[in-house]
Amino acid sequence: MAIEARTGSGPVTDVAARPNPWRRLVDVWRHRELLLNLVRKELKLKYKNSTLGFLWSLLNPALYLVVFYFVFQIVLGAGLPYFAIFFLAGLLPWNLFSTSLGSSTTSVVGNAGLVKKVWFPREILPLAAIGAALVHFFLQLIVLALALVIFRYPPSAEFCLLLPIALLTLLLFAAALGIGFAALNVYLRDTQHLLELVLLAWFWATPIVYQYTKISDRIGNWVLLNPMTSIVITFQRAIYNRTTYYDTTTKTTVGILPDESIWWYLRNLGIVGGCSLLLLVGALLLFGRLEDNFAEEL
Amino acid sequence: MDPAITVDHVSKRFRLYKEKPESLKERIIRLGRNPYEEFWALRDVSLEVAHGETLGLIGQNGSGKSTLLKCISGILRPTSGSIRKSGRTAALLELGSGFHPDLTGRENVFLNASIIGLTKRDTARIFDDVVAFAELEEFIDLPVKHYSSGMYSRLAFAVAVNVEPELLLIDEVLAVGDEAFQRKCVQRIRQFQSEGRTILLVTHGVETVRQICDRAAVLDHGSLIALGEPGEAVLVFRDALLQREHTDEAAGADWRSHQQVRITGAEVEYLHPDRRHLLPGEPLRIRMTYDAPARVDDVVFAINIHDQQGNLLLGANTDSLGADPGSVEGPGEVVFEFEQVPLMGGIYEVSLGVHTHDGGVEYDHRAGEDVIEALSTGKVAGMVSFPIRAKVDPGS
Numbered sequence A: 001m002a003i004e005a006r007t008g009s010g011p012v013t014d015v016a017a018r019p020n021p022w023r024r025l026v027d028v029w030r031h032r033e034l035l036l037n038l039v040r041k042e043l044k045l046k047y048k049n050s051t052l053g054f055l056w057s058l059l060n061p062a063l064y065l066v067v068f069y070f071v072f073q074i075v076l077g078a079g080l081p082y083f084a085i086f087f088l089a090g091l092l093p094w095n096l097f098s099t100s101l102g103s104s105t106t107s108v109v110g111n112a113g114l115v116k117k118v119w120f121p122r123e124i125l126p127l128a129a130i131g132a133a134l135v136h137f138f139l140q141l142i143v144l145a146l147a148l149v150i151f152r153y154p155p156s157a158e159f160c161l162l163l164p165i166a167l168l169t170l171l172l173f174a175a176a177l178g179i180g181f182a183a184l185n186v187y188l189r190d191t192q193h194l195l196e197l198v199l200l201a202w203f204w205a206t207p208i209v210y211q212y213t214k215i216s217d218r219i220g221n222w223v224l225l226n227p228m229t230s231i232v233i234t235f236q237r238a239i240y241n242r243t244t245y246y247d248t249t250t251k252t253t254v255g256i257l258p259d260e261s262i263w264w265y266l267r268n269l270g271i272v273g274g275c276s277l278l279l280l281v282g283a284l285l286l287f288g289r290l291e292d293n294f295a296e297e298l
Numbered sequence B: 001m002d003p004a005i006t007v008d009h010v011s012k013r014f015r016l017y018k019e020k021p022e023s024l025k026e027r028i029i030r031l032g033r034n035p036y037e038e039f040w041a042l043r044d045v046s047l048e049v050a051h052g053e054t055l056g057l058i059g060q061n062g063s064g065k066s067t068l069l070k071c072i073s074g075i076l077r078p079t080s081g082s083i084r085k086s087g088r089t090a091a092l093l094e095l096g097s098g099f100h101p102d103l104t105g106r107e108n109v110f111l112n113a114s115i116i117g118l119t120k121r122d123t124a125r126i127f128d129d130v131v132a133f134a135e136l137e138e139f140i141d142l143p144v145k146h147y148s149s150g151m152y153s154r155l156a157f158a159v160a161v162n163v164e165p166e167l168l169l170i171d172e173v174l175a176v177g178d179e180a181f182q183r184k185c186v187q188r189i190r191q192f193q194s195e196g197r198t199i200l201l202v203t204h205g206v207e208t209v210r211q212i213c214d215r216a217a218v219l220d221h222g223s224l225i226a227l228g229e230p231g232e233a234v235l236v237f238r239d240a241l242l243q244r245e246h247t248d249e250a251a252g253a254d255w256r257s258h259q260q261v262r263i264t265g266a267e268v269e270y271l272h273p274d275r276r277h278l279l280p281g282e283p284l285r286i287r288m289t290y291d292a293p294a295r296v297d298d299v300v301f302a303i304n305i306h307d308q309q310g311n312l313l314l315g316a317n318t319d320s321l322g323a324d325p326g327s328v329e330g331p332g333e334v335v336f337e338f339e340q341v342p343l344m345g346g347i348y349e350v351s352l353g354v355h356t357h358d359g360g361v362e363y364d365h366r367a368g369e370d371v372i373e374a375l376s377t378g379k380v381a382g383m384v385s386f387p388i389r390a391k392v393d394p395g396s
Helices: A021-031 A032-046 A055-075 A084-104 A112-117 A124-150 A161-189 A190-205 A214-223 A229-241 A260-289 B024-029 B065-073 B105-116 B120-134 B149-162 B179-194 B206-211 B230-249
Strands: A012-014 A244-247 A253-256 B004-018 B036-049 B053-058 B078-084 B089-092 B168-173 B196-203 B214-222 B223-228 B262-269 B282-296 B301-304 B312-317 B328-341 B348-354 B362-374
Touching: A012 A112, A012 B282, A021 A032, A021 A260, A032 A124, A032 B105, A032 B262, A032 B312, A055 A084, A055 A124, A084 A124, A084 A161, A084 A190, A084 A229, A112 B065, A124 A161, A124 A244, A161 A229, A161 A260, A214 A229, A214 A253, A229 A260, B004 B301, B036 B065, B036 B078, B036 B214, B053 B065, B053 B206, B053 B230, B065 B089, B065 B168, B089 B149, B089 B262, B105 B120, B105 B149, B120 B149, B179 B196, B179 B206, B196 B206, B223 B230, B230 B362, B262 B348, B262 B362, B282 B301, B282 B348, B282 B362
Parallel strands: B036 B223, B053 B196, B053 B214, B089 B168, B168 B196
Antiparallel strands: A012 B078, A244 A253, B004 B036, B004 B078, B214 B223, B262 B282, B282 B328, B301 B312, B301 B348, B348 B362
């Protein structure tokens, strides 16, 4: 028998001590299999018993597109060329962010059954929620890709190099906030309701429906204080790939996106990414403190 | 070598809010003056579980045994103290812990196994064993919400024991399922023990502790009041139970002063007074003296004999033996006479008690003070010397 090998194997851990943020991330990595399984579970349960299943996640941006196209292009006559492409390029990363945040905030409360009965690194729950949102994001990208093909619209090859970085930055930012909010929501259930309102305001504060220049013309670079702006305009710059357009009614050239180099966009992402990293450490510390009594509070 | 689990001065405080503020508004309004009571579920508990050992945790409801198990599994974090453990842990805290009703049995097995830390490949390897153990071959692809509670618990147990944990934490789960499955579980636990794995078991069942555990710990009001041989621990547990009943009755007064019948002494009398032991098959007498300050009409004197592992070898009382005293008053004596005691080599514990016919009130008991010491003859091995003779027919 392999008793000798088994006894004393594995590191001795102090389960009563709060692990530091780095240790927490290592624990999450060790449980990556569980992370994937939970993502799978979320997806399975979301579309269980629905006939259209994953098609629903495609219908959401499609409907948004129709509504905003109608309101802005036809009723208000905003006149952006290829509005669909512009809009989807900003909406999809925004959707990823807001679903990530919304579902990760409720993830610990929603999985009370698990939290009360089994141990695993609890951060996995908000991360799994973000993972599920990421899968939807990729599905919705199909809609965008179809639009590009239909309109024979060429994205910018150069700026597309920034997309993985922008996506990573977005995920980092969402993870930091999501982990923090998930823990807070256990104690203050208002967090999730408050968040809904904040996300609504945040959506309009981010240049998704309108173009970046509309506000940057008024308040300058202060726009970039909204981290989502840096991320969204990178997506738009890469996919929509126009910085100006010629308005035929006023006979003027109108700005859409900042006409800056790839490095300017990269710098913005870097700032957001760096801050998110700090935020993540803070969120993990907060989560670690609040986690002590999860099982009692739920 | 380090123990498998080291629990070092662990305390756990719960705050019981009288009115729990759920919303931000309430929190702000009551900021800082939130009425709550502190409740210590665990007070300064220290214990060690050696590798390959099976430790039973016993105690009444609310004694903190489940809290301790949750702290060890990591679900709750103690308020102070440290808990060190090593190796893969599987915990069965409540049945079907971590099962999602809408997922199928198969999906739940994979989910559950990955919670414990298994990879997909590992899980696939043990999957058939799990299903076979749970006897759920036909239902494994059904959502578990359609399972009966028995099927649910079988699957949960099957996962926990098949993931090859080095450390298995079990809370009360042996009490469910049909008898056949229970036997299977006990068997599997024995196999675990023989493989040198460590088990921590929380239970109400005194018999379970005696059958399975190497040692037992008794918790009472969050404090560890005994840690030792299962037999001893069970006695302490019974004592604690008794004391609580009495304190409940007499509202905190010293219950011993309210005893209506008191055991004043007891003695084990062997065949030869100069020999302090017994040879198998010899007669034995156990004499108990009592005192009843006032007349008591409802009284039964009882005797129990346990072996060192806490197994009950004999239990009898004056009622069952047809020697009902009717009523007692003043000092008196009860003698239990054994025509012959077939016990062999060992020490056996005698516990005595006085209680009402229905067992509802125990006037007094005496345990852990008297023993029967038996020697072996060397002719046969074991614990009981059955009258045995051998006859060999050499044929022709």
